[in-house]
Amino acid sequence: MHQQGASAYQQTAKIVESSRExxxxxxxxxxxxxxxxxxxxxxxxxxxxxxxTFNRKLWTIFMASVTKDDSPLPHDVRQNIANLGMFIMNQTRDILLDVNPQPQQLDVLVRLNRQIAAGLRGM
Structure with missing residues (x-):
């Protein structure tokens, strides 16, 4: 029985790890x-x-997954990701609506994506 539990845990860990990766x-x-x-x-x-658009779709999926009732993440982490997602949506909208967008407007999106990606790798 103990072996089956360990095996199930390892399988679940692989799925979670590959999902984070x-x-x-x-x-x-x-x-x-x-x-x-x-x-x-x-x-x-x-x-x-x-x-x-690709970045927005990606964050839409993240936000949807963390706000589901069955999300395994703690409530505060879920809330932080949802808040970041809303910020990213607003930034994206502002850039798309800007008649004369500037390349430095992308800095915050690049930085947040890299930071969250690093966090996922480190979890």
């Missing part, structure tokens, strides 16, 4: 895409909307 990789991908746009500005302007 996948989330971290996606956040890093989004950050890299936004950083590339900033670095190649203004030639990269046409890539701005698709990159922001």
């Amino acid at each position: 996948r989330e971290s990789a996606l956040l890093m991908k989004a950050a890299a895409g936004l950083q590339k746009i900033k670095d190649e500005w203004p030639d990269s302007y046409d890539s701005l909307k698709p990159a922001l």
Whole structure:
């Protein structure tokens, strides 16, 4: 019986670990895409909307998963992620609506994605 419990725990740990790794990789991908746009500005302007849309979709999924009742995360962590997600949504909207967006507006999105990705890898 003890062996079955340990085996079940290991399987669950692998699933959670791979989920965190996948989330971290996606956040890093989004950050890299936004950083590339900033670095190649203004030639990269046409890539701005698709990159922001990808990042927004990613954060929409994160926010939806942490606000579910069955989320294993502590309430305060869930609330912090939801708050960050709302901030990112607002920043993204502001950049998309800006008639003359500036590349430095992407800095906060890149930094937050990298920080959350690092946190997921370290968990």
